[in-house]
Structures are given as structure tokens and as C-alpha cells.
Amino acid sequence: MIPLFGQAPNPIVRWEYFIDEWDQIQRALIEHLELTVYAVTLGLVVSAGLSAIALRFRRTAAPINGVTAFLYTIPSVALFGILVPYFGLSRLSAVLPLAAYTLLILVTNIVAGFNSVSPEVREAADGMGMTPARRILHVELPLAMPYIVTGLRIAVVSTVGLVTVAAIIGQGGLGRLILDGLRRAFWTPMTIGAVLSILLALALDGLILGAGKWLTPWAQRGRSAL
Amino acid sequence: MTSLNLNIEEGSIVVLIGPSGCGKTTTLRMINRLIEPTSGRIEINGKDVTHGPVAELRREIGYVIQQVGLFPHQTIAGNIATVPKMLGWEKQRVSDRIDELADLVGLEPSLLDRYPDELSGGQQQRVGVARALAADPPVLLMDEPFGAVDPIVRTRLQDELLELQARVGKTIVLVTHDIDEALKVADRIALLNVGGILEQYSPADELLAEPANQFVEEFVGEDRSVKRLQLRTVADIPFHRGPVVAATDGVATARSIMREYSSEWVGVTSQNVFLGWVHGEDLQDGLPLESAPRSVPAAQVQPGSTLRNAMQIIMTSHTSAAVIDNGGLFGGVVTLELIRASLEAETGP
Numbered sequence A: 001m002i003p004l005f006g007q008a009p010n011p012i013v014r015w016e017y018f019i020d021e022w023d024q025i026q027r028a029l030i031e032h033l034e035l036t037v038y039a040v041t042l043g044l045v046v047s048a049g050l051s052a053i054a055l056r057f058r059r060t061a062a063p064i065n066g067v068t069a070f071l072y073t074i075p076s077v078a079l080f081g082i083l084v085p086y087f088g089l090s091r092l093s094a095v096l097p098l099a100a101y102t103l104l105i106l107v108t109n110i111v112a113g114f115n116s117v118s119p120e121v122r123e124a125a126d127g128m129g130m131t132p133a134r135r136i137l138h139v140e141l142p143l144a145m146p147y148i149v150t151g152l153r154i155a156v157v158s159t160v161g162l163v164t165v166a167a168i169i170g171q172g173g174l175g176r177l178i179l180d181g182l183r184r185a186f187w188t189p190m191t192i193g194a195v196l197s198i199l200l201a202l203a204l205d206g207l208i209l210g211a212g213k214w215l216t217p218w219a220q221r222g223r224s225a226l
Numbered sequence B: 001m002t003s004l005n006l007n008i009e010e011g012s013i014v015v016l017i018g019p020s021g022c023g024k025t026t027t028l029r030m031i032n033r034l035i036e037p038t039s040g041r042i043e044i045n046g047k048d049v050t051h052g053p054v055a056e057l058r059r060e061i062g063y064v065i066q067q068v069g070l071f072p073h074q075t076i077a078g079n080i081a082t083v084p085k086m087l088g089w090e091k092q093r094v095s096d097r098i099d100e101l102a103d104l105v106g107l108e109p110s111l112l113d114r115y116p117d118e119l120s121g122g123q124q125q126r127v128g129v130a131r132a133l134a135a136d137p138p139v140l141l142m143d144e145p146f147g148a149v150d151p152i153v154r155t156r157l158q159d160e161l162l163e164l165q166a167r168v169g170k171t172i173v174l175v176t177h178d179i180d181e182a183l184k185v186a187d188r189i190a191l192l193n194v195g196g197i198l199e200q201y202s203p204a205d206e207l208l209a210e211p212a213n214q215f216v217e218e219f220v221g222e223d224r225s226v227k228r229l230q231l232r233t234v235a236d237i238p239f240h241r242g243p244v245v246a247a248t249d250g251v252a253t254a255r256s257i258m259r260e261y262s263s264e265w266v267g268v269t270s271q272n273v274f275l276g277w278v279h280g281e282d283l284q285d286g287l288p289l290e291s292a293p294r295s296v297p298a299a300q301v302q303p304g305s306t307l308r309n310a311m312q313i314i315m316t317s318h319t320s321a322a323v324i325d326n327g328g329l330f331g332g333v334v335t336l337e338l339i340r341a342s343l344e345a346e347t348g349p
Helices: A015-020 A022-056 A058-073 A076-087 A091-115 A119-127 A132-169 A174-184 A187-215 B024-031 B054-059 B076-080 B082-086 B091-105 B109-113 B121-133 B151-168 B179-185 B204-209 B214-220 B224-231 B251-260 B307-315 B336-344
Strands: B013-017 B061-065 B139-143 B171-176 B188-193 B197-202 B244-246 B265-270 B273-279 B322-326 B329-334
Touching: A015 A022, A015 A187, A022 A058, A022 A091, A022 A132, A022 A174, A022 A187, A058 A091, A076 A091, A076 A132, A091 A132, A119 A132, A119 B061, A132 A174, A132 A187, A174 A187, B013 B024, B013 B179, B024 B139, B024 B171, B054 B061, B061 B121, B076 B082, B076 B091, B076 B109, B076 B121, B082 B091, B091 B109, B091 B121, B091 B151, B121 B139, B121 B151, B151 B179, B171 B179, B179 B204, B179 B224, B188 B204, B188 B214, B197 B204, B197 B214, B204 B214, B204 B224, B214 B224, B224 B307, B224 B336, B244 B251, B251 B265, B307 B322, B307 B336
Parallel strands: B013 B171, B013 B188, B061 B139, B139 B171, B244 B265, B273 B329
Antiparallel strands: B188 B197, B265 B273, B322 B329
């Protein structure tokens, strides 16, 4: 291939790469999205359970917080490596650490959300004859939703970024493009991987933000006339 | 709390009052089992409610609390519909009921689609009452329902509660720490002492007129005679015509009636409408009463005015008498002497 402008064999993006490698780019993007969704979904399910325990048995709140915070401090490169002996270079080896990283943010926000429900609202719900399950589902959960949505946004954005690191165990969606570029000192796949990762994070963040607003119409109206 | 025995008459308002630590709120919350009594029975319509499913019991008991506790994520309509929805009412029935209740508690229909945070404190409290009444429960529990609003709104909400009660006739148990509120709204007042000891359980007037002991006397305050005046209206006492004559009666009659009442003033009416007061010195033989100078306008009260209000008006009138304005017509005269005499008479209007 003849460089167009003298000594510039390695531009930031070589556009024909897009066309030639489109299949691979598309696959990487979808894989990236899948890893993110699996990891955050798993993280959310585990966090919901942990939060329920922390809220129900107050004494467990501190230990749960400690464990999730500890998981968060483990360097990602190390954590991805740890599971390979058990699950191989599989998707599971990538999803489990990614999910583990979401726990601190999600548990903290879910617990804060439920704690934000005022005691008199709870008393009114009980006093009107709501069963505990109905109160949690129809009153406390909706009121905790703004906090949960906030936590989810942070978790998703940080997970999209972390997924790229999973490339070191052969997963990692767009991360593989980046790694590929690094290995070959070839800018194009790196740039494409990084930019698409950023765009994916922004898109998912916007999506959750929108869904959150739709779910909490009451929180969108300002206080007035008091 | 030790032991407490209270019999609450159906369709009446009973107020639980007492110093902090007297267990008034605890007592209230035992009725809907937010606090489970360790022993004893609580009966509603002869049925012991301390056993059986608690959620179902609470749906049959309206509950209003001081901080209202509206659900911030639901519209006003949604808040009011809480219990009907749990009871599985049809959509149309729920929405009809919401409209009916909004009207009953005086809420603008346009507020129904708003969220609680968009309403004033007084409006929120009305929604709280509407929500409690939604499924038409026979019993309504109110825990310091007007404690969080300013005095002007509080007075209005108390008036509204009484109007509402006249229409719905619920059995209401209300907790307050405000003796004036208790005196105003209660059919009977249960005055509790620290530890849940019932010091007196009687109608408001009796509580003021015949305090059972020193604790009650101190709790209701030194001005209990004045407070009693608030419980009665002008129509409750045997007022009289006073030194008042018809314009057609003539000066001679006016003079004799003034002597009878030892009054310096004589009131003049025409076709049963009070015209004003004439001073004795301004009366002239031979001159028609109607043309005598009426130097003082009448200080007026209505038959429905409280005696306290009447007293206030009499204090500021030159003639030491308030004229009863009965829908535009002269109804009689109230004096301090009459009011004082009424307090000495037996208790109860």
C-alpha cells in the first residue's frame, strides 16, 4: 500500500479498515454490549440480594459494604486472571469479575434508596393495611428508584470501560481491537475500539437516564406552591 | 402503659390527650395494631380485633398521621385510591369515589393529577383525610392530624373536620396535645396521665366545669371558665329582649323599660329590625322614637356565635350588650350578666 502523504504510513484511522474488517468490528461491538449487559444484570441481581440482607439485618450492612469495597480494590488485570484456571478463557471468566466490580456501587445506591423512604410514608403504608411485600413493591421500590437508576448508570459506564481489559483473557469485545492495535503498533483498530467503547458507554447511559425518567415521573416535577 | 378501659360511642369523636409519655399515641396505634397490646381486648362493634389478619383489619380503619405520609410517587388521585385498589374495586368505582372524596374534603379536582410535593401543607392534610376515608371505614384514627400546619390552617381544618363529621358520622379517635383543639372537636375527652392512667373521661364542658382532680384542673388551665365560653353559643343560653322597644311604642314605654332594666340606653326596633341605641337623655316627650338620635350602632352577634365571641363583643360595646342578629331580624340581647349566670347553671348545653 502506498502512503498518500510522504511519511505517514500509520494515520489515526485508516478508513478502508472499516470496510475490510467491518464484520470483526461489528462482532466486537456486540460482544462488548453482551458482556456489559450480562455483567451488570448479574451484578444487579446479586446486589439486590445483598441489599435486602443489609436492609433486613442492619448488622450485616457494614460487613457487606466491606466485602464489596474490597472486591472493588482488586486490580482488574489480576481479577480477570484469577478465574482462568477454573473457567478457562471463557466468557464466564470475564463476566464474574465485571459483575463483582458493580457490587459496591449498586449495593450502596440500593441501600441508600430504600433508606431515603421517610418513616411516615412507611407508617402510612402499614396503617392503611399494606402487606410488607406490597409496601416494598408498590411504595419503597418506586421511591428508591432514582437512587437505583443513578447507581445503574455509574455501574454501566464503568463496566463498558472495564470490559476492554477482559481482552487479556481473550474476551473483551472492543478491547480485542485495542489490544490488536497495541500489539501491531497499528493505530486504526485502537482508535476504533476506544471511540466505539466511549460511544457505547454514552448511549447506554442515555438509555438508562431516559428509562429512569420514564419510571419516575413524580421526581421530574419541581416543588412548587408550598 | 398499664391498663386502660375506654368505651367509645359509635359515631362520636373521642380525643385522647395528655402530657408526653401518657401513651395517647400508643393507645391509638394499638387500635390498628401498629403496636400490639401485650394483653387485653380491643373490640370494634363487639368483635375482638387483636387476633386475625392485621392487614385486613387496617383496611377497615382509616388512619391519618401528623406528617400525612402521602406517597410522593403517586398522584393525589393515586394516593386516595390506595385502599380501594387493595380491596380490588373496579376502575370506575374507584374513580367515582375519588371525585366524591375530593368534593367531601374540599379539594380542587385539578389537584388530583398533581403530586404531593406540589401541594400546600393544608391541601396535603385534606388528601390524607380523603385517603383515610376512601373505603368508607367505620372507624377513623387521627394522630395529631393538624399538628404540622400553621394556626390559621389548623383552625380551618378543624372546622372542616366538624363539617365532615356532620356528613359522614364516623367513629373518630383523635390524638392531640392541644387542649383547645380537644375542647373544640371532641364529643368526649379522655385525659391521660403519664403511664396511661385515665384521669378523666367526659364531655368537654364537664371536663372544664367539674375537673375530677388537681391534675385535670392544672392540665385544662386556669382559664377554664373562659374556655367553657367557647363551647357554647348564644342560642344555648336564656337570653332576653333587653331594654328594647318598637319605634311605635312611644317614649313613655321606652322610659319604663329602661327603669326595668336599670339601663341608660334603650334599643329601638322597627318591624323587628334593630335600628340602634338611644341614650335616655336624648328622649323627648312627644317626639316620635324613630326620630330620636341613635348615637350608638349595635354591637351584633349571631345565635351561632360562641359565648366567648359574644363576651368579646360586649366588652367593646358602649352599651354593655350585644344584639342578636337572627338573619337580619332582632333576636334579643346578651349581656355579661347573662353569660356569667349561664356558667353557674348546670353543665352541658
